[in-house]
Structures are given as structure tokens and as C-alpha cells.
């Protein structure tokens with residue numbers, strides 16, 4: 001029977017496992033991440049990572065070529081406890097976080113739709129920064145992948161948002177500027193965003209197929225942002241049936257990655273106008289063919305001069321609408337005074 005000593009994990013995790021009585025891999029097969037994090041007194045994410053390594057090492061050859069995974073059963077109570085213990089990624093606005101149920105959830109695909117200029121890219125950059133807030137300061141201490149299909153990501157803007165986010169986080173904890181650790185500089189935050197510029201739908205499909213390998217090599221990535229997910233599919237695809245099939249496959253892959261790597265996938269999407277019941281409504285680009293692609297969907301829209309967000313789809317939260325703003329510091333609770341015409 002395989003021993004804990006053969007697991008490719010850190011020496012400190014190995015000794016914590018042994019001290020807590022986990023001596024064989026099979027002793028880990030039925031334990032939930034939450035239970036393990038309590039037993040070992042480590043962060044939930046560390047427990048998830050240990051269990052992932054353990055289940056990978058626990059593959060047994062059953063017959064010629066057949067491989068089976070030894071996995072313990074998980075109860076609904078374990079699932080709920082895990083979900084409650086998982087940290088969410090803050091949008092920078094408490095109000096906006098509230099309609100997502102406390103921020104953007106890991107293990108889920110969240111779609112954010114809106115008209116040009118409403119702030120989708122700003123929100124994407126903010127999330128790529130906020131996912132890096134250290135664990136001790138209420139964040140995930142993760143890294144980000146930013147897949148830019150439109151060329152709208154601005155590194156200079158990311159620097160500004162990082163500076164403000166670092167300052168606000170430490171300020172909330174009553175820290176003085178000199179107490180901010182050296183490694184928590186905007187430069188380091190930018191260095192933790194893996195940026196991919198995509199210029200066609202074939203590049204996008206190829207990158208999504210490659211993502212799993214990249215994530216295996218970069219396990220600390222906790223968010224993948226695609227801005228915007230449908231841009232090249234709207235521009236370059238003529239055959240609608242094939243487009244629907246390709247998009248369906250892509251969204252399934254993204255959902256699986258979110259679950260497997262316990263990370264959040266955020267898909268930015270354009271909205272278009274649709275004429276129904278005698279009036280124009282805003283609908284997400286690619287409409288019905290794309291409607292099952294995400295777990296949660298939020299639509300950003302103008303209401304007079306104000307930016308609002310509407311929770312359009314969620315498996316467990318009721319529809320809600322909040323006011324938010326885009327400021328020099330990034331996404332914040334509403335204060336915006338900018339002038340716009342009503343669009344929804």
C-alpha cells in the first residue's frame with residue numbers, strides 16, 4: 001500500500017499528515033478538504049492541493065490499459081461545508097460582491113455581459129488584481145490568466161488598480177504603508193498576471209485546449225478571465241451549427257477546468273439588441289447557442305448616468321440589481337457622476 005512518505009508534497013505537509021495519523025494514501029481517500037484542513041491546521045486550498053496530489057498518486061492499474069481512480073465518496077454536507085469555506089474574489093465593490101453572493105465564486109463559470117464602455121475590462125483587470133490579495137488579508141493569494149481577444153487590456157491601468165487595491169487592503173487592516181511587505185508591490189501583482197493576446201477563434205480554441213497543461217504547471221492560478229469570449233466567433237464564423245458545437249465544447253472545457261483546479265472562470269461578453277414583444281432588449285452576443293455556457297450571469301448596464309449590474313442567472317441566488325462605479329482606483333461602490341444615455 002502506498003505510503004504518505006512517497007507523496008510529492010512539501011516536507012512540512014508530509015509531517016503534518018503523519019502527525020495527524022494519515023499514514024497511507026487510502027487514509028486520505030475518504031477525507032474531505034475541509035476536514036483535512038482542520039486536522040492539519042492548514043488553509044483549505046492547501047488541503048485541496050494535497051488531496052489532488054494524493055488522488056493523482058492513487059491511480060491503480062486495474063486491467064491492461066484501464067485506469068481507475070480511488071476516490072472517497074463526498075456527502076452533500078461535505079460539499080456545503082467546502083463551498084462555505086471557499087474564499088470568493090472581491091470585485092472591489094461590496095455592493096457588486098453582494099449580488100454574486102459575496103464575490104466571484106471559485107469552481108464556477110461566471111459570465112459578465114454589457115455594452116461597450118460599461119466597464120467589463122475594468123472589472124476583469126480588477127479581478128486579476130484582487131485574486132492576488134494575500135490569504136492573511138482575506139484574499140486567495142492566487143495568480144490570474146487574462147485572455148484578451150479584443151486588445152483592450154492595459155498594463156498601465158492594471159498598475160494603477162493594483163496600487164489602489166494593495167493600499168486599500170492594508171488600510172482596511174489598519175496597516176501603515178511601511179508595514180506593507182516588500183513583495184506586495186504593484187510590480188509583483190502585474191508579474192502574476194499571465195496575459196495571452198488572441199487574434200482569431202482558432203487561436204482561442206487552441207489556447208483553451210492548452211490551458212489544462214498550463215494550469216498543471218501553474219497551480220496557483222485562481223482565476224481565468226476571457227475578455228471577450230465571443231468576439232472572434234461573432235466576427236469570423238459563418239457556419240452557425242459548427243459555431244454552436246465549437247462554443248458548447250469550449251464552455252464545457254472551461255467548466256471542467258473551473259472544477260478541477262478549483263478556480264474561477266470569468267467570461268466577458270458583448271450584448272446586442274434584440275427586438276421582442278414590440279421593444280428592443282439587450283441580449284448576450286450569440287444568444288441561445290451560448291445560454292448554457294455559465295453557472296452565473298451578470299449583465300452590466302447604464303441606468304441614466306449610473307452603472308448598474310443585474311444578476312440574470314444563478315443556481316442559488318435570486319435576481320438582484322446594484323449600482324457600482326468605475327473610478328481611478330478601479331471598481332468601487334457607486335459614486336460615479338459620468339454622463340451617459342439610458343441603454344437598458
Ligand SMILES: Nc1ncnc2c1ncn2[C@@H]1O[C@H](COP(=O)(O)OP(=O)(O)OP(=O)(O)O)[C@@H](O)[C@H]1O
Pocket residue numbers: 114115116117118119120121122123150152270326327328329338
Ligand atoms: N482611470 C479611470 N478612471 C475612471 N474611469 C475609468 C478609468 N479608466 C477607464 N474608466 C471608465 O471605464 C470605461 C471603459 O470601460 P471598459 O473598457 O472596461 O469597457 P468595456 O465594457 O470593456 O467595453 P468594450 O466592450 O468596448 O471593451 C471608460 O469609458 C471610463 O468610463
